[in-house]
Amino acid sequence: MTSTGPEPSSPPQQQYAERSYRSPASLAGGGLLLLLGLWLGGDALLRGEAHTKLMALFALLLGVPLVVAFTLRPVVRAGEDRLTVRNPFRTITLPWAAVEDLRATFSAEVFAGGAKYQMWAIPVSLRQRKKAGRQAARGASRSRFGAAADAGPVPRATADQTLEELRELRERGAERETAKGEPAVRWAYPVIVPGVVGAVGLAVMLAL
Structure with a gap:
């Protein structure tokens, strides 16, 4: 009496790794803009007067989310x-x-x-x-004109x-x-809310 082993299972369906697409130029530009903005804004926060510090704070709240939104955030x-x-x-x-x-x-x-x-x-x-x-x-x-076909x-x-x-x-x-x-x-509320707060704060400071 011959025994038969378990039937071979069907091969698993092939899995494909997720692909990501980003713009290297946007990433590089966004990184440079963030470094420049944080350097200028940080200097104003450390050394400026009260009015200057508030202006710098609101400018950072507006500028940093915008830079991140348009350069670092986009991905497919x-x-x-x-x-x-x-x-x-x-x-x-x-x-x-x-x-x-x-x-x-x-x-x-x-x-x-x-x-x-x-x-x-x-x-x-x-x-x-x-x-x-x-x-x-x-x-x-x-x-x-007769060049190699496999170009x-x-x-x-x-x-x-x-x-x-x-x-x-x-x-x-x-x-x-x-x-x-x-x-x-x-x-993207983590991007939108700080930007709105920064824009409103700058408008109020400029109106005073």
Whole structure:
């Protein structure tokens, strides 16, 4: 009598690591602006008179959140089930099944639930796009005149490459049950509230 072992289990479904997209130039610029602002504001808080200290405090409350919002905060995260877009003042969570389209014209945009959301973390460079177009045209010209056919992939601007990756992830995950749902939008109150307090404080100080 022969015994049979346990049936082999089906291979686990392949998991894909979450991808994050940010602008290195924005990160570097934001870091420099924060260092400069904290240096100037800190000096005024330490050495200034009472009025100057209050002005510096409110200026920091307004300036620091704005710099963080527009330079350090923006990021796009793409996972198996959803796309998360963190913009200066909002975070938009989009299940892949809810994403209707992704475009990059003058800015990178995602369409979902009948609404359009910009993706601040993926800047569109028209100069880079024109440069890629010229390189592609030169490659096509060389191939027509008998140059090697295998000239590598057609050059593309960074934003266009990123949008193509996101489209592939959407196609891959849109049918997954865990990728269904409605878009969700959350406001970034830790950024908004200090900025509003700083703006109101500066307006009051300037009016006195």
